[in-house]
Amino acid sequence: MKPNILFIFTDQHRHNVMGCAGHPLVQTPNLDRLAAEGARFSNVWCQSPVCQPSRASVITGQYTEDLGMFGNTGDFDPEWPTVIQAIRDGGFETASIGKTHYHGMPGRETLDAEDAPYDLRRYSSFVGGFGWDYVLEEFDKYVHPSRRLRTPYTDYLAGQGSSLLQDYREQIKSVFRLTPDHWRGETSVLSQEHDLTSFLAREALTWLGEREKDKPFFLKLAFVQPHVPLIDDPDWADYYRDADIPLPNQAPPAATNDAWQRYVDKLNSHSQVRTMSDDFIREGTRHYLGMVSLIDQKIGEILAHLEATGELANTWIIYTCDHGEMLGEHHLWAKQNFYKGAVQLPLIVWPPGGCEARVVEDLVELTDVTATLADVAGVDAPEKCRGSSVLAALDGDDVGREFLRSRIGAYSAIRNAQYRFTLDVDSGTPCELFDLMADPGETTNRVDDIAMRPVVEQLQRRLSS
Template sequence: MRYLIFLLILTVSCTKEDKKPNIVFVFADQWRAQSLGYAGNPDVLTPNLDQLAKEGVNFTNAISTSPVCTPYRAMLLSGLYPLKNGMFMNDVTLNPESNSIAKILKKEGYNTGYIGKWHLDGNGRSAHIPEERRQGFDYWKVLECSHRYNNSNYWGNDDQLHSWEGYDAEAQTKDAIAYIEEQSKGENPFCLMLSWGPPHAPYQTAPQEFQDLYADADIQLRPNVPVEMSEKTKAHLKGYYAHCTALDTYIKQLQDAIKLANIEDNTIFVFTSDHGDLINSHGETKKQRIYEESAKVPFIVKYPELLGKEGKSSDFLLNTLDIMPTLLGMSGNPIPADLDGENITDIMLGKKPDHREAALVACIQPFGQWSKKRGGREFRGIITKQYTFAKDLAGDWLLYDNIKDPFQLNNLVGTEAYKSISSELEILLMKKLETLDDEFFPGTYYTSKWNHHIDETGTVPYVN
């Protein structure tokens, strides 16, 4: 009898040890890398993310390959460059037959869930998304896109339209915690993606308790904000930071739930964002650009069982396309051969050297808030550990030395002292584009190729 009990205990122990890690992937909409306490921002209150950065790997050079909502999300799920999946602008539909990280994980025995903003189904921002277009996610509480953060709607597994009570990010987090608690009792590993709408505008809609934290704050502006926009920018930042601090609070709730469920060591937890927000830096708003405030995002990954419990900082040039293969690699799951990014697990573990010379940033078709009438342009560019370099269809467009000029105030294109550096960076960029079969044609070439119906501004019209 004692022998049988010993075998049973041994079997349960081995099963737990052999269980693949859970994945909890949390990403905010439009949270720029500079708006975090651990990144050196003296104004924004993010104590829980500051703590998370001390426990995981904090990537200081995480770059959004195409810094706008739909292209990022399609790369995250499919692992493919936007010219390969057609998802290079908002409000278009990811092919239901596309491979996705959720479909791969389901085949490997994972339960899958998605909560929050989707923005991958161009059939109306409030439209129902049927199961065949959910890319392998089973648990489903999703709306295509909304920036109404209080009492917003979502579609559930019952194919009925529901409303989140109060501030939706808080309600979504509570639902995510309930999912984590339930899944932790089961035998299968799980993958949950939680997609928050804030801190994307409107900025003044966070719960009042968080807005009150900044009511009398003396907000410091980045030096690249024009003086005439100072007061407006300070008001925006107070609201933006209120959203950030609210989300930071929910990070603690998620971390506490994972610890209480006793799955912390065997859970890959990621916090990141799809792209940044200019908030009047360079006199501009929103995203799509290669400027630091638009293209750089926070990225922290915590996985104690593999990465240890002591946090560290990495300046590896992480691109959006690296996320899917790395999550699959870290979790011991198969990685499709056709992905455009790289599994960097061994680089994080110090088993392979950091070989990355540059991270790619691309705007294939400017649209919407950055239409051509508003100064938008097609560009391809790279960010290295020192420089930002970009070309548009007319030639060299931007060159910044980010060490000497961290706020990108001096465009060095055409200056004699930087001609050789421009040439070297152009060679690096062309190599990147060649590996991705990107011939850098005008955006309308690609909208025609993928049959995206655009209006006179170059934007795919959408209905709410």
């Protein structure tokens, strides 16, 4: 029988917030184990530094430009061929547990509507149409404050026979303001047992235990965290309470042209981190680390289950996410920009039984994960997939590409081994050029440097091709 595939997909996990990636504080022993027995890729770009377009790319293998999706709006097109369909047709039992975000984000006017609750469970058949046999759909925690939103998780909390759901909603509501409070770190009013991450892990364990064993499985376990709000469970909050958090580089380059200024203004309007104190950033980071550590803890429980059932020896594990997190770097929080913190991803590939540990520095895109999933399953990638499998890297072979691309709204970016370039697509005006070798912290924008004009022109032509 073909090997199983466990695809663990998180939301907004900064690429270097893992012990195996050199973070000095975060506790991630299970991700570290997978990296020590597999391949960790250190130069992976997402196709968009925002949730929905990036997730569209990973199931189709296409760029956001191909799909016409540049933000968190609209539903995925049911006509898109996906790698999930190919895997299911290849004989796998497929399941999606957690956040898919194949549907548009509900607006607050929808969530607060009086006529009917916004019932996320109704999306199961829609999501299933992309290739999933089983769907348990969840969404970002910050939409839960509405009394009108219903999800499997809110049903679970409501069924506990206490005020858990109300307490939870009130806490989320207190930080969902789209002001600096939106990034405030807090300890959850819920115990670890009732945390959304714990709930999703239990649902995954239940599905693994109850599924039919006559087929290999393809399980996508999509944790909603460490996406904002920055609220972690009390156990991990206590662990990191006194952690000495180093402050990130907070010196954004000054804009030198109108197109760049518009870009910078857009970034600032999203995160507003310029108004935050150093202590505010440190506290938010502590709670972010707590969310990552709880995810890692639950990954350990999944691994233990697979070991106990004997299935781990016949299971591929691929870990990645949709985009990164700035954590206060460059005076920014969250994503929606092309700095390394927002656009670079963690990626670990663990083959059944493990392999010699490798750190792969080749340039890789999220579309390559699409092709890798197909390769692992022994099926063809979707016809229009732009990615290439990275499995050869496990044997030490080169799998890198020359250029990486990403897009958000009216801005596109491209990078190669040395440079990262951003273009205002609407006006055709260059916004950013960073020499990543001379300036890995991306602190000096050279887009208006006359000496760099040939580089700007070359990358702009490549981006437009």
